Amino acid sequence: MARKGKKYLEARSKVDRLKLYTLDEALALLPEVSWAKFDESVDLAVKLGVNPAHADQMVRGTVVLPHGTGKSVRVLVFAKGDKAKEAEEAGADHVGAEDLAEKIQGGWLEFDKAVATPDMMGVVGRLGRILGPRGLMPNPKSGTVTFDVAQAVKELKAGRVEYRVDKYGIVHVPVGRRSFDPEKIKENVSAVIESLIRAKPASAKGAYIRGVALSTTMGPGMKIDPAQFRA
Structure with a gap:
């Protein structure tokens, strides 16, 4: 098993792995758990209540992020x-x-x-x-x-990104850069969640947004309470 670096372990120690953060709390903590020397990507992972093995539960779409990804697109x-x-x-x-x-x-x-x-x-x-x-x-x-x-x-x-649920029922989407103002990342996250909700398959049963996590390229993930998005 690969060993984690000292800086990563230090960053991970600042994250309560049992806690479900609010999005605002996670964004406030983001600078403290980001240690890379480059402007890392901020990534959103959403666990959906779907079974991708069934064609009628494949979630796929695009969303234009209000503030882009921070990356120049050719x-x-x-x-x-x-x-x-x-x-x-x-x-x-x-x-x-x-x-x-x-x-x-x-x-x-x-x-x-x-x-x-x-x-x-x-x-x-x-x-x-x-x-x-x-x-x-x-x-x-x-x-x-x-x-x-x-x-x-x-x-x-302008920052249109494509998403597609993987075989584990998870969607991964970049939602900005570490240098972004937290409010801009928050608005990008909201745009992604709204797009996922619109793309909900009719055959999906039970809770749809089951898990949410936010992380930077090199940093540890922070679990976010999915209840705030269901509301």
Whole structure:
């Protein structure tokens, strides 16, 4: 078993592992349990009352964080003609068609998100083995296969994030950086929770928001009372 570092253990000692914190309490404690020298990501984990093994209980969606993730997002768009021009005007970092596909097949992957118009999926589909494992494949369910490329680019640049429940029924979403004002992180968390509630499957029974935790990239997790979100 890997040993935890001295700084991590010191940070963990400040967290009561049996306590359910309020979100405000967790945000107030965050600076005290963050010890890394870089501006860590703040991550939210939500345990849902669903069984992902059942197709009708798969929770997946996107949410535009009011204050973004704090990370600069490089957006690539597969489009031609007027749609390519529209993407460029919206602020896309890379726009193209077959030329971009060839570049990616050659090993180039200098982008964070990919968008494609539906008519370009014949070209993009050939890149599935490259983009799929990296989570870069455009998908209609995440709003990245669309003719409204300008809106997609603007939302991705503004901090739209995609979430999907894992096999344990947990959703992991970045909600900011350690340097963010606590109120901004709180508003981002609220946006994610509201989106998850809207995405609740009709077949889900019992308590839906069963567990919530907040942590930084290197820091220990803090359990948050899920009752405040159910309300």
